[in-house]
Amino acid sequence: MLPIRDINPASATPLVTVSLVAICVIVFIYQLALGVRGGPFAAQAFVYRHGLIPFEIAHGVKLTPHPARRAHPLSLFEWPDEVRLRVVSEPVRGFGEAARILFLPIILSIFMHGSVVHLGFNMLFLWVFGNNVEDAMGHVRFLFFYLICGAAAGLIHVVTNLNSQIPTIGASGAIAGIMGAYLVLYPRARILTLVPLFFYFTFVELPAVVFLGIWFLMQLLMARSGGDVAWFAHIGGFIAGLFLVRKFVRYSPRSRGRYRGW
Numbered sequence: 638m639l640p641i642r643d644i645n646p647a648s649a650t651p652l653v654t655v656s657l658v659a660i661c662v663i664v665f666i667y668q669l670a671l672g673v674r675g676g677p678f679a680a681q682a683f684v685y686r687h688g689l690i691p692f693e694i695a696h697g698v699k700l701t702p703h704p705a706r707r708a709h710p711l712s713l714f715e716w717p718d719e720v721r722l723r724v725v726s727e728p729v730r731g732f733g734e735a736a737r738i739l740f741l742p743i744i745l746s747i748f749m750h751g752s753v754v755h756l757g758f759n760m761l762f763l764w765v766f767g768n769n770v771e772d773a774m775g776h777v778r779f780l781f782f783y784l785i786c787g788a789a790a791g792l793i794h795v796v797t798n799l800n801s802q803i804p805t806i807g808a809s810g811a812i813a814g815i816m817g818a819y820l821v822l823y824p825r826a827r828i829l830t831l832v833p834l835f836f837y838f839t840f841v842e843l844p845a846v847v848f849l850g851i852w853f854l855m856q857l858l859m860a861r862s863g864g865d866v867a868w869f870a871h872i873g874g875f876i877a878g879l880f881l882v883r884k885f886v887r888y889s890p891r892s893r894g895r896y897r898g899w
Contacts, residue, residue, distance in 0.1 A: 638830050638831065638832055638833075638843075638848065638851065638852070639758075639761070639830065639831040640761065640762065640765045640766075640828050640829070640830055640831075640848065641765075641829040641830065641831055641840070642765055642828075642829050643765055643766070643769065643823075643826050643827065643828050643829070643845070644826065644827035644828075644829065644842065645769050645823055645826040645827070647768045647769050647771070647772040648772055649771075649772050651767060651768035651771045651772065652771075652776055653767075653771055653776045653779050653780050653783070654763060654764065654767035654768050654771050654779075657763060657767070657783065657808075658760050658763060658764060660748055661748050661749075661750065661756060661759070661760060661808060662756070662760070664748045664749055664750075665749070665750050665753075665756050668680055668683060668684070668749065668750075671683050678702075678704045681702065682702040684749065684751075684804050684806060685700065685701075685702040685804050686702065687742055687745045687746065687749060687806075688742060688745075688746045688749060688804025688805055688806045689742045689743055689746040689791050689794065689795070689804065689805045689806070690742070690801070690802060690803070690804050690805070691794065691795040691798045691799055691800070691801045691805075692799070692800055692801060692802045693738075693739050693742075694739050694740070694795050695795060695799040695800065697729050697735070697739070698729065699729060699738050699739070700802060743787075743788050743791040743792070744784060744787065744788060746791065746804070746805060746806045746807070747784070747787040747791075747807070747808050747810070747811050748808065749806035749807070750806060750807055750808070751806060751807065755807060759807060759808045759809055759812055760808075762812050762815075762816070763808065763812050763815065765828070766812070766815050766816050766819045767779075767783075767812070767815050769819065769822070769823060769826070770782075770815050770818045770819055770822065770882075773818075773822050773886050773887065774818075774885045774886055774887060775887050778885045778886075778887070779885070781885070782814065782815075782818070782878075782881065782882075782885045783811050783814065783815065784811070785814075785877070785881065786810065786811050786813070786814020786815065786817075786874045786877045786878050786881065787808065787810050787811030787814065787874065789810070789814070789873055789874060789877035790809070790810020790811065790813060790814065790867075790870040790871070790873045790874030790877065791805070791810060791870060792873070793810075793869050793870055793872070793873025793874075794810070794867045794869055794870040794873070797869040798867075798869075803865075805867050805870070807867075809867070809870065809871055809874070810867070810870040810871060810873065810874035811874060812874070813856075813870075813871045813872075813873075813874035813875040813878065814874040814875065814877050814878030814881070815878060816849055816852070816875060816878065817849075817874070817875040817876065817877065817878025817879040817882065818878040818879070818881075818882035818885075819845060819849065820845060820846060820849045820850075820878075820879065821878075821879060821882045821883075822882065822886070823845050824844065824845055824846040825844055825845065825846070826844070826845045827842045827843070827844060827845070828842065828843050828844070828845055828848045829841075829842055830842070830843050830848055853872070853875055856868050856871045856872050856875070857872065860872060
């Protein structure tokens with residue numbers, strides 16, 4: 638299922654939501670530029686340096702990317718065409734160094750994406766659900782809520798993948814938190830959804846509680862199957878959004894009335 642839009646107009650311009658989309662697009666373009674200018678290793682090294690790697694936090698070390706030399710089949714030269722990791726011999730010491738080297742990627746990784754499809758899907762979900770949640774919270778509260786949910790999702794991913802040396806990037810965990818907040822604030826809002834039915838697609842308006850309930854159930858099922866997607870980050874972000882939304886909603890008469898809709 639793919640959300641197209643919600644039938645739930647916001648009363649204010651979603652400045653933070655638009656800014657988050659713009660930042661993610663700019664960062665992705667920068668990643669592409671690195672690959673064009675410096676080759677595959679430069680782009681991959683950027684992901685390894687700033688992505689979230691559970692092994693680093695769990696073991697207090699920094700994994701450093703370096704090129705693996707391999708002979709090109711059509712020449713006598715060697716090309717750095719893949720990334721391998723080297724563990725720094727000294728452990729990270731001190732809170733300042735740990736924050737800069739290990740914990741900063743928890744936030745930075747939220748703004749990075751691995752492909753156009755990855756970016757496109759995340760930004761669509763952010764736009765559909767983010768504008769109304771921002772409307773209920775206000776710009777500043779919404780930004781902190783987004784980052785906190787993203788950090789919570791990252792930490793859940795670390796706890797469930799302590800020995801993984803694969804960098805994790807993407808805004809999915811933070812956006813899952815927004816979706817959890819949306820479920821609490823607007824359970825009866827209608828979501829125009831693109832639904833695949835065998836060999837064709839159709840559009841259906843689903844209540845938010847149905848759409849988000851199905852989405853969360855799918856994350857639980859996919860988490861059991863494993864794979865390269867950080868399913869537990871999605872689950873953790875969604876649950877964080879459910880529990881934290883009450884701390885961030887503005888209790889103005891307008892938003893309070895919507896909040897009572899649950």
